Amino acid sequence: MKNKKIILVVLIVILLILTCTIASTYAVIINVTNKNGILEIVNKITIKDLLINDNGTYNSTYYNVINTLDITDNEASTLMESESLNEKLQIVLNTVVDYKINNNVTAKLSNDEIYNLIVDGINNTNNITEELKNKVITKSSEYINDVSDFLYDIEVSLLEDY
Amino acid sequence: MIYLIILILFLIIILFLTVKNKIKALKIISISSISAGILTIIVGYIFKYIILNVTHEVNLSIISNTILSKFIKNSLILISIGFLELLSTKIIKS
Structure with missing residues (x-):
């Protein structure tokens, strides 16, 4: 007993x-x-955070981007530190989360919408040369399909799946 | 979530009914709470590892660290509750 x-x-x-x-x-x-939780996380993320490893080195995506845009590390730094571009990134990330996690197909931005966000971000960036501006805008137009695929095809698993 | 809370309360009640010495029962609950807190931190680190390995094309440290901090916060709550219960058993005993 x-x-x-x-x-x-x-x-x-x-x-x-x-x-x-x-x-x-x-x-x-x-x-x-939930919406606030996602916003809390997304609003913390910057371009630099995504492209730098924990040990401070740049990851392969960084090198792919600078090779594609044919820019220097200093020019890349200007783009990464652009407040305007970071704001646009957060808008895009919110749509990626909505599309991938909430399965909201209407959240996916079209290529034109993504392109317009990049152009807007670039035009509102301070201390950027006209040459760099034109490079980014031209290359974005050429590679916009790849950018969209990259953003919306990254495998994201919902935490609940685990 | 509400069902989990109901289950926890149910288990606590059963424990109090099963164990004759109520102070001992409270001690057992406090140890369970502390253990759950420690397990929560472990789960948090597992989630961090899973998130970091979702993709290697971009660095998801900000996301994984933010989520880990939430796990640690919950864990500290559980551990604190456990220690408070342990403290109260000492007070009741004295």
Whole structure:
């Protein structure tokens, strides 16, 4: 009888620990996947964050971009630090999240819309040379399909899937 | 979420009914809470690892660290509740 009681208590404790952990995890998932949670995360992300590894080195996407645009590291730095471009990035990221996680097909921006955001971002960037401006605008027009594919085809798995 | 909370309350009630010594029951609950807090941090790091490996084309550290910080916050709440319960058993005993 005593042994049975001990087994029951152990079982209850295990269930309690698991249930509390699941509840805590679920609370995080709810927080992160609601509109405010997504906004909170997306509004923190900058172009530089996406292109730099944790050890401070640039990732392969950075080098692909500068090779495609045929720009120097300094010019890339100007683009990465552009407040206007970062604001446009956040607009795009919100649509990517909406499209991929909420399965909202209407959220996906068209190539023209993405292109217009880039042009607007570039035109509102301070301390940018006309040459760099023209390079980005010209190349964006050429590669807009690739940009759109890159943004909307990145594999994003919902946390709940795990 | 509400069902999980109901289940937790149900398990606590069953534990209090099963264990004769109520102070011992409270101690068990406090240890469970602290353990759940520690497990939550582990789950947080697992999620961080999963998110970082979603794609290698861009760095998702900002996203994974923000989510990890939320797990740590919840974990600290659970651990604090556990220690408060443990403290209250000491107070009741004295």
